[in-house]
Amino acid sequence: MIYRINNFNPGPAALPLEVLQEAQKEFVEYGGRGMSVMEMSHRSKDVERLNEETQQLLLEILGLPPGYRILFMGGGASTQFALVPLNFLKSGTVGRYIVSGSFSEKAYMEAITVGKAEIIASSKAHNWRRLPDLNDVQLGADTAYVHMTTNNTIEGSQFRALPATGQVPLIGDMTSDILSRRFDYTKFSMFYASAQKNLGCAGVTVAVIREEMLKECPERIPAIFRYSTFVQHNSLYNTPPVHSVYMMKLVLEWVKRQGGVAELEKRNIEKANLLYDVIDVSGGFYRGFIEKPYRSLMNITWRMSDVELEKRFVQESERNGFDGLAGHRSVGGLRASAYNAVSVESCRALADFMIDFQKRNG
Numbered sequence: 001m002i003y004r005i006n007n008f009n010p011g012p013a014a015l016p017l018e019v020l021q022e023a024q025k026e027f028v029e030y031g032g033r034g035m036s037v038m039e040m041s042h043r044s045k046d047v048e049r050l051n052e053e054t055q056q057l058l059l060e061i062l063g064l065p066p067g068y069r070i071l072f073m074g075g076g077a078s079t080q081f082a083l084v085p086l087n088f089l090k091s092g093t094v095g096r097y098i099v100s101g102s103f104s105e106k107a108y109m110e111a112i113t114v115g116k117a118e119i120i121a122s123s124k125a126h127n128w129r130r131l132p133d134l135n136d137v138q139l140g141a142d143t144a145y146v147h148m149t150t151n152n153t154i155e156g157s158q159f160r161a162l163p164a165t166g167q168v169p170l171i172g173d174m175t176s177d178i179l180s181r182r183f184d185y186t187k188f189s190m191f192y193a194s195a196q197k198n199l200g201c202a203g204v205t206v207a208v209i210r211e212e213m214l215k216e217c218p219e220r221i222p223a224i225f226r227y228s229t230f231v232q233h234n235s236l237y238n239t240p241p242v243h244s245v246y247m248m249k250l251v252l253e254w255v256k257r258q259g260g261v262a263e264l265e266k267r268n269i270e271k272a273n274l275l276y277d278v279i280d281v282s283g284g285f286y287r288g289f290i291e292k293p294y295r296s297l298m299n300i301t302w303r304m305s306d307v308e309l310e311k312r313f314v315q316e317s318e319r320n321g322f323d324g325l326a327g328h329r330s331v332g333g334l335r336a337s338a339y340n341a342v343s344v345e346s347c348r349a350l351a352d353f354m355i356d357f358q359k360r361n362g
């Protein structure tokens, strides 16, 4: 038996053991070519095929109709914060931002360095404990796009529904919940996700863009920052993070073998409920950070009565085979990130540990 810790890291995060073992088998030699995938030219037939097949697999799993293009880019989701306004924020238009946590705020802060951006809905005044109401969001005719973050990784909240933006393109940062639940991705004109939460390992960021958006990409920005450049060159304009794309392909094949997004969603609901149930019956020993209707299936966050107790919780969890449970340094508290690759068993083990910890410290 290989020792595997119960890995609740927020990202980089757990990968399925099967995927790691497949990658291990092919680490030194890929496809009978006498070299590893990391040593191959990105212009080789093998890498071209890997690039093409990974795109097709992702389109299929996402259930997207024709008309969307998949790009593999570097720089992480944080680079998309800047690329979105660089590509889509023309002078005289406004990028409108839904701000529901620190990553969406960061996206907004990047946009205002590029052009005119505005916050149209925010839950900052509620200390991010809830999500902003999107029902009466007003969009001026000068709106270039609306940007939102579907799952707030640090705070632990998640949108169930998307705003109706009419003809205005909706752009989503889905880094921490892509492929975690059934979802109408077609509401987005563009969405993006860096790989190290639900798609694989760090290094590659997926951008999915509706073709008509590409007409907007201006010639005045450097070619390397233009989405249209990546489309024209099928993500092979310069050297892509080939190994990260390869890892993503293995993860996507794993997703398919599990029964696709529908099956993962079922497990994710079960996993999150195991932990929220413990929180909710603890009589205030564990206090969920996010108001109930807005809770995330991916990042379960809670507080305890004092920082010392939280510290002890983390230390004891680490001695008991868990990792990654300390909350983000900006918010403190505790956080269990239960992405697709985290098993129901790991969540059950954590729920048991939480119950036991309360018995000993409550």
Ligand SMILES: *Cc1c(COP(=O)(O)O)cnc(C)c1O
Pocket (backbone or CB within 6 Å): 011, 075, 076, 077, 078, 079, 103, 149, 151, 152, 153, 173, 174, 175, 176, 194, 195, 197
């Ligand atoms: C992790 C995360 C990011 C930051 O991603 P990087 O790849 O580190 O730039 C941005 N947005 C969300 C929602 C995230 O979860």
